[in-house]
Amino acid sequence: MAACVQSVAAIFLIVSICLSWLVGGTSAPPKIAIVGAGIGGSSSAYFLRELFGNGAVIDVFEANEVGGRIATVEVGGSLYEAGGSIIHPRNLYMLNFTKLLGLEQKSSGSSILGLYNGTDFVFRGSSWSIVQMAKLLWRYGLDLLNLDTWIDKFFTYFERIYAHQQQGFAYTTVSSLMDSMSPKLLELTRTSIKSTMLKDGFSERFIDELTMAAVRVNYGQTTDVHGFVGAVSVAGAQSGLWSVKGGNDKVPKGLLQKAKVNLIKATVTTVSLASEDEDDVKYEVEYMEEHLASKSTKEYDIVIIATPLHKGSSNIKFENFPAPFISQGPQYYRTVANFVQGKPNLKLYNCDNLNDFPCVMVINPEVYYRSFCTNSPVQDSSNNKVQNQAPLVYKVFSDEPLTHAQTTTLFESHDTVKTVDWLAYPRYNSSEELSTFQLYNRLFYVNAIEQAASAMEMSTIAGHNVALLAYNWWNGIIEKIDELPELDGQVKSEL
Numbered sequence: 042m043a044a045c046v047q048s049v050a051a052i053f054l055i056v057s058i059c060l061s062w063l064v065g066g067t068s069a070p071p072k073i074a075i076v077g078a079g080i081g082g083s084s085s086a087y088f089l090r091e092l093f094g095n096g097a098v099i100d101v102f103e104a105n106e107v108g109g110r111i112a113t114v115e116v117g118g119s120l121y122e123a124g125g126s127i128i129h130p131r132n133l134y135m136l137n138f139t140k141l142l143g144l145e146q147k148s149s150g151s152s153i154l155g156l157y158n159g160t161d162f163v164f165r166g167s168s169w170s171i172v173q174m175a176k177l178l179w180r181y182g183l184d185l186l187n188l189d190t191w192i193d194k195f196f197t198y199f200e201r202i203y204a205h206q207q208q209g210f211a212y213t214t215v216s217s218l219m220d221s222m223s224p225k226l227l228e229l230t231r232t233s234i235k236s237t238m239l240k241d242g243f244s245e246r247f248i249d250e251l252t253m254a255a256v257r258v259n260y261g262q263t264t265d266v267h268g269f270v271g272a273v274s275v276a277g278a279q280s281g282l283w284s285v286k287g288g289n290d291k292v293p294k295g296l297l298q299k300a301k302v303n304l305i306k307a308t309v310t311t312v313s314l315a316s317e318d319e320d321d322v323k324y325e326v327e328y329m330e331e332h333l334a335s336k337s338t339k340e341y342d343i344v345i346i347a348t349p350l351h352k353g354s355s356n357i358k359f360e361n362f363p364a365p366f367i368s369q370g371p372q373y374y375r376t377v378a379n380f381v382q383g384k385p386n387l388k389l390y391n392c393d394n395l396n397d398f399p400c401v402m403v404i405n406p407e408v409y410y411r412s413f414c415t416n417s418p419v420q421d422s423s424n425n426k427v428q429n430q431a432p433l434v435y436k437v438f439s440d441e442p443l444t445h446a447q448t449t450t451l452f453e454s455h456d457t458v459k460t461v462d463w464l465a466y467p468r469y470n471s472s473e474e475l476s477t478f479q480l481y482n483r484l485f486y487v488n489a490i491e492q493a494a495s496a497m498e499m500s501t502i503a504g505h506n507v508a509l510l511a512y513n514w515w516n517g518i519i520e521k522i523d524e525l526p527e528l529d530g531q532v533k534s535e536l
Contacts, residue, residue, distance in 0.1 A: 069096075070094065070098070071097055071342035071343050072098040072339075072340070073093075073097060073099045073344075074102065074324070074326045074341040074344045075089075075102065076309045076344070076345065076348055077102070077348035077487075078304065078347075080109065080292065080293050080497050080500045081109075081501070082103070082347030082348070083107070083296040083297050084293075084504030085347055085504035086099055087296040087299055089511065089512070090301065092511075099302045100303045100341075102309045102326070104307060104331075106290075107297060110465060111124045111125045111293060111497065112290055113419055114378075114459055114461055116434050116457055117382045117432075117434060119418035119420070120288060120420065121436070122416075123461040124463065124465075125496070125497045127277060127282045129281075129282060132498035134502065135497055135501065138292050139285055141299070142295035142296070144291055144292070145285070145287075146284075146285065146286065147283060147284050147285065149284060150417065152400040152415065153400060155402065156251070156402055157401050157402065157403050157405075157408075158403075158404055159403065162399075163250055168396065181247050181250075184243050184244055184246075185247075187243070189279070191243075192276050196276070198225060199222055202222050202502055206509060208526045209513070210522075210526050212478065212522070213477060213522065214475065215475035215490055218478075219269070219475070229271075230268065230472070230473045230492075231267065231268075232472065233265050233266065233471035234256065234264050234267065235265065235271075249264070252264055252274070254402035255275050256271055257406070258274075258402055258412045259273070259274040260495075261411055261465075261466075262469055263406055265470075266470070266471070267470060267471055269493055273494040285419075286419065288419040289419075289497070306331050307337075309357055310329060311326070311327040312325075312358070312359050314362050314481070322483055324342075326338065343483045343515070344483070344484050345485045345486075346485065346487065347487040349464075349488045350486065351372055372468055373466060375440060375441075375464055375465070376440070376463050376465040377438070377440065377442050377462050377463070378436055378463070379439060379442065379443045379448075379458065379460050380434055380436055380458070380460070380461070381435050381448065381457070382435075382455060383435070383452045383453070384432055384452060384454050385453065386451055387453065389451070395433070398415075400413075400414035401413040401414065409440070409441075409443075409447060410438065411439060412437070413435060413437045414436060415436075416434050416436040432456060475492050476492055478506060487503045487507050488500075488503070489503070
């Protein structure tokens with residue numbers, strides 16, 4: 042039955058879109074609604090303003106804080122990253138947004154690496170970086186040396202999307218976007234990261250320890266996840282990682298200001314197909330504003346959904362469409378960030394003092410926590426006397442909030458405990474059925490990209506892609522939809 046519904050929906054989608062572009066592009070600026078003000082929605086807004094100019098009306102609906110899953114939490118008088126925390130040096134959109142908004146980078150720093158199986162450390166590094174590297178080479182040998190080459194090859198393919206988007210090309214499905222980077226990247230979504238790395242010559246020890254640790258910390262899952270999201274995880278273990286000084290949420294907030302949007306603090310309840318003919322389509326968005334008892338509605342030419350569409354996260358209804366929408370993707374995986382200000386139980390990890398305490402990365406999925414590491418504030422704390430005199434703050438990732446017994450096991454003493462409970466990212470399979478960015482004519486879905494990988498840079502790529510889709514369909518530029526450009530050089534560093 043589901044297949045029949047999808048087929049009917051696909052037919053109506055193709056017919057309605059083709060009719061709209063056959064009559065030619067639309068010259069008047071559109072009215073655009075964006076549902077969600079996370080990094081996906083805010084980057085969509087920024088790129089839409091760049092493409093359509095000041096004439097377009099852009100309304101952004103957000104019931105909670107701007108930034109979505111990029112957020113901070115206050116512990117002991119300082120702010121800490123509670124959601125998306127690290128940015129890779131080859132993430133060009135986040136890099137250039139930081140420059141555009143006049144923000145500063147903050148290095149992620151270094152720590153003692155500890156790979157823990159729940160009983161003992163299978164690997165324990167050193168506070169001396171040269172000693173830690175020597176230990177890594179001793180245990181993992183050529184695998185460690187080959188990793189940088191492997192990741193560099195991954196990014197060489199990945200970075201092609203920047204050049205495609207510079208030239209205005211857009212893709213209606215996640216599969217076609219991935220394929221535009223390289224068929225090899227699309228293939229990664231169809232086999233596990235463990236199978237991929239074994240095929241590429243990495244040892245089981247390397248995969249079961251270092252790769253497992255990376256996947257556990259970044260996505261709370263195992264090396265059974267598909268190869269693309271596994272590669273994103275492993276890339277997050279490289280050097281040069283950074284965050285935005287003052288908090289990564291400064292990026293989505295700054296982008297909305299740059300885009301000069303109308304930010305509406307409201308919960309969207311329904312998106313309806315108001316009217317449709319061979320010349321045009323209109324949508325009606327129903328929403329409930331804060332502190333108001335009644336719902337309101339507004340009409341739009343283009344609607345962009347920039348919030349996950351799955352049970353437990355979104356209750357948006359889609360009405361008056363020729364066929365019902367099928368659930369867009371898998372269930373999301375719960376992750377809890379426990380922030381504890383206190384002193385770790387050093388005896389549990391055979392440490393003599395705090396200087397020897399490693400960043401504990403748990404490689405055993407049966408253990409109730411995934412990682413246990415010191416956490417630095419989003420602002421430099423070198424001049425903060427109160428912060429320097431207070432106990433350190435640790436971030437412990439787990440599937441559920443730590444119980445009192447678990448907290449007292451991990452910590453010798455503690456002053457403050459705060460938890461941030463997220464439906465953070467999809468539950469990934471070894472082979473993923475990727476979804477679509479285009480739900481209907483001029484109705485788009487940014488978060489479809491998360492089935493490939495949930496990450497800040499992935500969401501900004503999806504935001505740009507959806508903005509280009511909206512612009513190209515609106516103006517009848519169909520030759521730049523689901524096509525590959527002829528590249529005449531390397532991607533620009535400034536986008």
